[in-house]
Amino acid sequence: MEKIMESRNLKKYFGQAEGRVTALDGVAVDIYEGEFVSIMGPSGSGKSTLLFALSGMDGIDEGEVLFQNQSLERMTEEQMADLRRTQMGFVFQEPTMLKNLDILDNIILPAYVEKQKEELIERAKRQMLRMGIEGLESRNITEVSGGQLQRASICRAILHSPSILFGDEPTGALNSKTADEIMQLFQELNRDGMTILLVTHDYKVAAKTNRVLFMKDGKIESEIQFTDEITEKRIAQINRKMLELEI
16 A cells, blocks of 8 residues: 555644643654544544644644645645645534535535536535435535534535545544444445544544554554454454553
């Protein structure tokens, strides 16, 4: 497998002088095409900060992030925005959708270009069918469940067939049954070849990925590359590693 993304010596600080906090402390990570990777760690360990740094949504103070051998730090704001729009997809814990638009319009909005509207609508409907929310196109976002709204968010994130999909606690606001359904959808996308990197605090979610990175105090302390397909054994591995790392 080829690398799709890598970082070297990432450092990120919040605050200044004596009050400065180190959020990322020399993080180096490689993400390969077709991987499904999760990041775990206690609150404040730097999980989301790392995700935002790798995706270019937040800047860094030192180090470098390479996406498909291109340095994010050397890109202009316009180039970075275009990269995120065409090559990256994002799913967050709380779906960020506009209340004055229906589900279908919310899905196509980020990719909307007048001359492509009909094509976008057809692509959106195909994704909605795939995600099991067909028939909800004209519903307002207040008229669907949290799980349905998250499925719509995934449709929006993958509408342009991104090279990598980022998830920041994508199941954090869902009940366990719905969270399991969402993870099954992520697994299906990964089996189809999509690279996925997500942050989670849920060991059951992490057990459905193929590699887990463990963060503590702004550093990646360890990782697990799963070789066993049995979920219970994966969960046991995660629990042992978290106890070992005291996180």
